Amino acid sequence: MEHRISSTPFSKVYPMYVQKAERKGRSRAEIDRIICWLTGYDAAGLQRQLDAQADFRTFFAEAPAMHPNCALITGMVCGVRVEAVEDPLMRNVRYLDKLVDELARGKALEKILRQ
Template sequence: MTKHKIYTMSFASVYPHYITKAEKKGRTKAEVDEIIRWLTGYNQEELEAQLEKQTDFETFFAESPQLNPSRTLIKGVICGVRVEDIEEPTMQEIRYLDKLIDELAKGKAMEKILRE
């Protein structure tokens, strides 16, 4: 079976779209970075290094220092699919991130986005 195209795309190529989506709704790059750090366990320097290296999505999540155990609390539909029902682990991580960015753009409070 061939890998989904998103796995081989560089995270850095999609990252600006996350920021644009958030900023169009009055949110900030700092909030996008906070969400990514919360989900993956990267610190800011590690996140920037991954962006600099043009790391692909599969590697980005595989090298995550500590995927947040609370990420399983993320529920809902993204691209017509319930994130909690996605069976392929890497795709589920990508969709968790998509869902969190959507919640940010919809104006949800950071405490709720970060499942605090």
């Protein structure tokens, strides 16, 4: 059974990522940088996905290239080990959730981006 996040428009969740970051004194630019690092989108490509109201399945399917270091993203999100998620789409969603959580917790961008 497919998770309902698959068909959820990315543009509906994106503002929540931004709000979460801004509540903790971080910026939309930092959220965009994280998303672009993870997915390979540039700013224009990310904006096109938001404007098109692409669902999560499409957003990740059309991503230019998942970052080779995304496998270094580990830990818990919503009580689930990110690295243990079997479904590739759900794992990508959890990667993004984990990065946003790390930003909101005040982690340095260089560490978040696994550089």
